[in-house]
Amino acid sequence: MQQIGFVVFPGFQVMGFAAVTVFEITNVEIGEAFYEITLLSEHGGLVRSSAGFNIETEAFSDRRFDTIFVGAGTEIGPTSPRLAEFVRQAMTTSRRIAAPCVGAFSLAEAGVLDGRRASTHWYFAQALQARFPKVKVEQDRIYVVDGPVWTSAGMTATIDLALAMVEKDLGLEVARSVARKLVVYHRRSGGQSQFSTLLELEPKSDRIQSALTYARRNLRNELSVEELAGVINLSPRQFSRAFRAETGQSPAKAIENLRVEAARVLMEQGRQSMDEIANETGFGDRERMRRAFLRVLGQPPPTDPSSRPYGDGHYGGAEGNRLIRRQASKS
Secondary structure: OEEEEEEOOOOEOHHHHHHHHHHHHHHHHHOOOOEEEEEEEOOOEEEEEOOOOEEEEEEOOOOOOOEEEEOOEOOOOOOOHHHHHHHHHHHHHOOEEEEEOOHHHHHHHOOOOOOOEEOOOHHHHHHHHHHOOOOEEOOOEOEEEEOOEEEEOOOOHHHHHHHHHHHHHHOHHHHHHHHHHOOOOOOOOOOOEOOOHHHHHOOOOHHHHHHHHHHHHOOOOOOOHHHHHHHOOOOHHHHHHHHHHHHOOOHHHHHHHHHHHHHHHHHHHOOOOHHHHHHHOOOOOHHHHHHHHHHHHOOOOOOOOOOOOOOOOOOOHHHHHHHHHHHHHHO
């Protein structure tokens, strides 16, 4: 059984408990109590959440946990000396320590992020970097794993982080099954942007959103106007008009942006060749993909995704998404 200590403090944000739900559903899925959750706080007893209700906790002690999860609040709060010491101790006794959102500030305050890569909610990323210059903040990542330290963006990214832990512990199929039970896509990759083309397009109707969701799931297809229009039972002409009216882009430009975004994520992972990535994302060949990257990002893709992490400050990560949005606004 894996013991997980979940650390909370007055004013903790309840969305962090989404991770607890992932571990709970995993137990149900595999038919045994593989994970056991213990809620911890500095003094024990009742701790009040940001939503106004109380939960019962155990006080910090010498008890050992496989995993320590440091919860987050809705804003950056002070890290008490006792919490900082607890985090430092956990680094020596636990297999891994995790912190979503502003929980990363507690890890940084304890010194365990010095020299490490870390993520946090995009809203607080610059503050984390400014306050703790020794931390290598990757401000656009869904989650980051650096040795035994796991950090993630805020809110729903907690689910991605917990699913990644389940995959690490029990395998891909279990994690996928748990994701289905939670009615979410299988976890987003750690390298995926906190921003997305789908969010930037912001269609006003469910039908255009449905067409975009279909497109993202079927990037290998040609994804012609006729195909997308057929998905939502509109004529190609009606679809093109409605799409541009709701998103401000042509269908062709939106699909190209989706393909570039997906290709960039695969390049960050470094698991596939450029030819495989071009086929996977619907470009068909490397040359078409290269031309699309030039149009959208102003630079070609790297020649070997495994030789240089895509998102190392050139045009991956947040900058890549800013370029995508800037180019899309011109179309």
